[in-house]
Amino acid sequence: MAKLTFNGGIHPYDGKELSKDKPMKEILPKGDMVYPLSQHIGAPAAPIVAKGDRVLAGQKIAEAGGFVSAPIYATVSGTVKTIEPRRVVTGDMVNSIIIENDEQYEEVTYTPHNPDEMTKQEIIACIQEAGVVGMGGAGFPTHVKLSPKEPEKIEYIIANCAECEPYLTSDYRRMVEQPQKLVDGMKIMLKLFDNARGILAIEDNKPDCFKTFKELTKDEPKITVKALQTKYPQGSERQLIYASTGRAINSTMLPADAGCIVDNVDTIVAIYHAVVEGKPLMNRIVTVTGDAVNDPRNFLVRIGMNYKDLIEEAGGFKSEPEKIISGGPMMGFALFDLDVPTTKTASALLCMTKDEVSKYEPSACINCGRCLEVCPSRIMPKKLAICAEHQDEEGFVKNHGMECVECGSCSYVCPAKRHLAQPIKSMRKTVLANKKK
Amino acid sequence: MGNMLNVSSNPHIRSSESTTKIMLYVIIALLPTTCFGVYNFGLHALLVVLTTVATTVLTELIYELLMKKKVTIGDLSAAVTGLLLALNLPPQTPLWVAVMGGVFAILVVKMLFGGLGQNFMNPALGARCFLLISFTSIMTNFECDAYTGATPLAALKAGESVNVMDMIIGRTAGTIGETSMLAIVLGACILILLGVIDLRVPGSYIVSFVIFIVLFSGKGLDPQYISAQLAGGGLMLGAFFMATDYVTRPITKKGQYVYGIFLGIMTGIFRLFGPSAEGVSYAIIIGNLLVPLIEKFTTPKPFGKGGERA
Helix, strand or coil, rough: CCEECCCCEECCCHHHCCCCCCCCEEEECCCCCEEEEECCCCCCCECCCCCCCCCCCEEEEEEEECCCCEECCCCCCEEEEEEEEEECCCCCCCEEHHCCCCHCCCCCCCCCHHHHHHHHHEEEEEECCCCCCCCCCHHHEHHHHHHCCCCCCEEEEEEEEEEEECCCCCCHHHHHHHHHHHHHHHHHHHHHHCEEEEEEECCCCCCCHHHHHHHHHHCCCCCCEEEEECCCCCHHHHHHHHHHHHHCCCCCCCCHHHEEEEHHHHHHHHHHHHHHCCCCCCEEEEEEEEEEEEECECCCCCCCCCCHHHHCCCEEECCCCECCCCCCCCEEECCCCCCECCCCCCCEEEEECHHHHHCCCCCCCCCHHHHHHHCCCCHHHHHHHHHHHHHCCHHHHHHHHHHHHCCCHHHHHHHCCCCCCCHHHHHHHHHHHHHHC | HHHHHHCCCCCCCCCCCCCCCCCCCHHHHHHHHHHHHHHHHCCCHHHHHHHHHHHHHHHHHHHHHCCCHHHHHHHHHHHHHHHHHHCCCCCCCHHHHHHHHHHCCCCCCCHHHCCCCCCCCCHHHHHHHHHHHHHHHHCCCCCCCCCCCCCCCHHHHHCCCCCCHHHHHHHCCCCCCCCHHHHHHHHHHHHHHHHCCCCHHHHHHHHHHHHHHHCCCCCCCCCHHHHHHCCCCCHHHHHHHHHCCCCHCCCCCHHHHHHHHHHHHHHHHHHHCCCCCCCCHHHHHHHHHHHHHHHHCCCCCCCCCCCCCC
C-alpha cells in the first residue's frame, strides 16, 4: 500500500531526540503571571476582574468577547495587580491581566460531567465555557470549529498527531503518558457528529504511539489509527486531511467543506478535561529544547508563566543562545526578549546557539525548481516572491499566492538561501487586509 | 540580554544545499568526460579547457569589478560555463578562439542580461553557436593527431558504416567532451545520485529523439543505426549537461517533459533533414527561447483547486 502522505514537503533534521524520552515535568510557577486577553483568533476577551481582586486558580478572569473568542482563566491563586499592555511572543503589545501569585495554588472546585448524559449543545457549551482553542498554534476557538453549519455532513474527525515540526515533542509526550485522555476526548467529539468517524493520524516516526492507540481503540469501531509518512508539513491541516482521507481543500474552503474537522492532540485532551473533569483550559505542555539548553525536556506549564522561568526550570543555558524561538524552527516566532508569558498556543521554546539564517547571504535565484518541488500547495514560490517584492498584488493573486500555507519549506530548501516565505507571507497579509476594505 | 538575540522571519533553519555546492557537483560530474577528452585528444585539449575556464572566470570578475557589483565567481557558475564551453569545442581549437568564446558566453549571454539566473539561453551553447557561425571552418574541423577522418555522425549521414563500440567508449573524432558516451553517462549518474538533476528532461529528450529517428530515418528499428545516433555527436552531453541547465529549462515538471520532447524532435529534424550532421546545440538554444511560453502553459494547478467549493 502506498504511504499516506501528500506531494512535496521536506525532511529537515528533526532534533526530537533531545527531549522525546524524558517524562514531562509539572511546574508550579513563581512570581507574577501574565494573561494576554488575546490568545486566540477572534475578538479579545473582556476582563471581569479589577485591580486588587483576589482570584483562585481555575477562576474565570476574562469573558469571551463574542462568539469567535474564548474566555481566560487564572492558573494560580493571588491578587490582580493590574491590567496593562504587555509584550507577547509575536512582539506585539497586548492588553493583559497581571496576577500576583501568592504561591498557595488554591483552586476552585470543578464540577465533573458524564458526557453520556449530556446533549450535544451542552457539550459544546462546556467546551466554549472552558476557553478551549486550537493549541497547535493557530488558536482558533474550538467550539466554533465544532459548530459547523451542517453537522450531519461531518464524516471525519481527525486528531492531528503528526507533530511534524522539528524539535517538538509535546504532543508525543502527551500521547505516551496520557493516551487514554486523547481517545476519550475523541469519543466526546464523535458524540457531536452522528455520521463522523474518528481518525488518529500519526507520523510513522512514532511507532510506539501507533501501537498504543491501536490497542486502546481495538473495541472502538468508529476510531481508526493511521500512520502517515514522516515529512514536514504533514501536520498542516490541508495536507493532513489529504493524507488521511484523500480529500483536497484549498484556501477558499474550510475542512468542514470536505466533511472534516481537525484538532491537535493537546486540544482534544483539553476537550476531555473541560467535559469530563469540568476543568477550564489552564495548562499545556511546552517543549523547552535546543542545543543551548542544559536539560531539554517537556513541561506541564500553567498558562501565564514567564518564559524566563521556563528556561530556568530546564537548567538554564548551557551556552549563550543566539536565537530563541517560540514554537518550532519552521513556523515559530523568533523572540528578541524572553520576558513574555506562555499562552494557550505556546508549543515550544527552542534555544539555538547558532542562527542558521544569518549565516547565509541570499544570492541570485538559479531557477533550480526545488521550491516548486517541495511546495505542498503546488504553487511557484520563486515567482510569488518576485511578485511580492514588487508589490504586484494582482500578479500575486493570479499566481495563486493565497494558496500558500506558510510552511516555509521553500525558504528551507532554497540553495541560493533566498527568503521566499517571508515576502509571500507579508503579501498575503496585505491582500487579506485590502480585501476587508 | 534582549538585544543579543537574532530575530528573523520563519523558517529558522536552512538545508545544507547551496549554489556553490551544486556547481561543484556539476564540475565533478563533468570530470570523467573531460579527462577522457584530454586523454583521447592530447595536451592541446587540456590547454583549451584551462583557457576557457580561466577566461569565463576572469571575464565575470573583471565585469563585476568594473561595474562595482558584488563579485560572484565564488559560486563557480562561471567555471561550469567555461568547462562546458571547452567540452563543446574541437580539440585543435586555437586558444584565441577559445578566449573569444569564453568572453562571449559570460559577457554577452550572461552578464549583460543580469548575471546568474537571468540569462535566457545557456551561455556555453550561446557561445558555441556564436563561434560556429563566426569561425565555421575552425569549429567544424575535427582533425587532430589521433583522428583524421570525419566525425562518426558525418560518416553516418554520408551513409558510411561506423564502429558503434568505439563511439560508446569515445575513441572517435568530435569535440573535446562529447565523444565518450560512457564517461558522460557516468557523470550523469553522479548528478542524478546527488539529486542535482533528474531524468525528466534528458529522459524525454532521448526517448522522443529515438522515436523520431525510428519513424523518419527510413532505417526503422535498426539497432546499429539507433545506437550510433545516440552515442554520436553532442546528444548525451547536451541531454544530461546542457538541456538540464536550471536557468534555461522550464521550472515546471510538465514543462520539462514538453521541453525534452521538443528538443528530441528538433534534434531529429536537424540531424535527418538539415545540412549538417549535428543539431543538438541549435535544438537546445531554440528550446531555451521557448521556455517562458512552455512555463506559461504548464503552470501546475495549486493543491485543492480541483475540489473548489461549488
